């Protein structure tokens with residue numbers, strides 16, 4: 001039996017350069033038995049291990065039901081992510097997971113689904129958006145609000161444009177700094193709320209991104225009458241074990257790796273955005 005503390009070996013089968021600092025790795029298990037049995041939920045993450053350098057948590061962006069390679073979109077910020085940037089097709093790394101609690105799929109069924117994301121915060125939500133789009137009959141309207149710092153930071157632009165053309169889907173994009181070819185809104189993601197067709201009585205809301213952005217978005221949502229009970233959010237913390245053993249990811253009474261990263265807003269409200277937590 002596989003020890004959950006030991007990584008599986010995966011091979012890079014495709015590498016996509018999204019921007020100069022963001023790349024997507026498509027990873028295939030070298031053991032076909034693991035490849036067949038691997039299952040994940042939208043919102044879960046894997047611990048990726050660059051041998052000899054270190055291990056980091058990264059969200060899964062592929063549709064959970066696709067039996068192809070597992071996709072991860074990564075921004076280079078430090079030691080491990082810069083090392084992984086050098087990986088090419090055929091290179092191998094370690095993968096443990098999937099870990100954590102994903103998005104509340106059952107609660108979302110039959111409701112309008114509103115996604116609010118900031119920056120690369122969209123990564124944990126992308127697999128859920130793909131999931132909902134592929135199963136349209138089970139959900140109501142889809143509203144996607146995505147904010148980025150600079151127009152050059154918008155990845156998956158073609159994917160957003162494709163979603164925008166689908167019936168009953170509203171996609172609104174904003175950039176703090178718009179470039180010459182930026183046809184969307186300029187400002188923080190919260191500028192988009194005035195254009196968003198959100199029905200507070202029918203919606204469930206999923207948020208992901210910097211905590212300050214999620215906090216101000218939640219204030220806007222509550223102000224238009226969205227009840228706290230339909231708000232869910234994904235949280236990031238520095239992690240080491242990923243399985244609730246080391247305490248590195250503690251947030252109030254929770255371990256983000258084990259009790260999250262997706263949390264019900266009413267449970268997290270006392271600790272959200274509080275310095276020291």
Ligand SMILES: Cc1cc2nc3c(=O)[nH]c(=O)nc-3n(C[C@H](O)[C@H](O)[C@H](O)COP(=O)(O)OP(=O)(O)OC[C@H]3O[C@@H](n4cnc5c(N)ncnc54)[C@H](O)[C@@H]3O)c2cc1C
Nearest residue numbers: 056057058059073074075077078079080081123236237238
């Ligand atoms: C559940 C979860 C899902 C994640 N999903 C993704 C994803 O899909 N794509 C992605 O690019 N990143 C994701 N991250 C963040 C990613 O894990 C960190 O960027 C990574 O650990 C940095 O490692 P490093 O060795 O390259 O950088 P380091 O050398 O460790 O640090 C570089 C800088 O990044 C900061 N940093 C390190 N870890 C984190 C963190 N967890 N959150 C915020 N800042 C951090 C450090 O304080 C430092 O300033 C996720 C984190 C969590 C907890």
Ligand code: FES
Nearest residue numbers: 240242246247257
């Ligand atoms: S990372 Fe070790 S307890 Fe969460």
